[in-house]
Amino acid sequence: MLKFNIDAASPVPVYQQVKQAITLDIMANRLKDGDQLPSIRTLARILKLNPNTVAKVYYSLEQEGYIEGRRGSGYQVKCQKGKMDNLKLSIIEHEFKAFLEKAFSLGFTKEDIEKLMRRLLTNE
Numbered sequence: 363m364l365k366f367n368i369d370a371a372s373p374v375p376v377y378q379q380v381k382q383a384i385t386l387d388i389m390a391n392r393l394k395d396g397d398q399l400p401s402i403r404t405l406a407r408i409l410k411l412n413p414n415t416v417a418k419v420y421y422s423l424e425q426e427g428y429i430e431g432r433r434g435s436g437y438q439v440k441c442q443k444g445k446m447d448n449l450k451l452s453i454i455e456h457e458f459k460a461f462l463e464k465a466f467s468l469g470f471t472k473e474d475i476e477k478l479m480r481r482l483l484t485n486e
Contacts, residue, residue, distance in 0.1 A: 364393070364400070368409060376411060380419045388428055388441055389450055399429060399437040 366383045368376060387393040399405070402420060406413040420437055423429045430440040465475055
């Protein structure tokens with residue numbers, strides 16, 4: 363089941379928020395290969411969005427190989443494990459680099475960050 367947290371006040375466009383929510387559900391295995399997605403109109407109605415916005419999201423996800431559209435059957439999840447693993451790693455690397463840049467800009471040292479990581483990983 364899709365879970366959405368759309369924030370109309372966010373600087374992130376609604377289109378991107380919907381796309382990220384679906385992509386994260388696929389990567390987290392909440393949406394599995396072959397799962398049926400809501401129709402464009404149904405999802406637009408649920409999210410109170412223009413159907414063209416949802417169509418744009420689905421088209422983009424289809425172009426990137428996350429979903430597959432079939433005439434008369436709607437859209438289904440189409441995920442390849444190797445692709446998902448690479449994408450997950452890429453996302454974590456991007457987020458971690460952003461964290462490190464922020465930490466260093468705030469004056470933290472490598473040792474401070476390592477200490478924090480050890481503390482968080484051991485749940486102290």
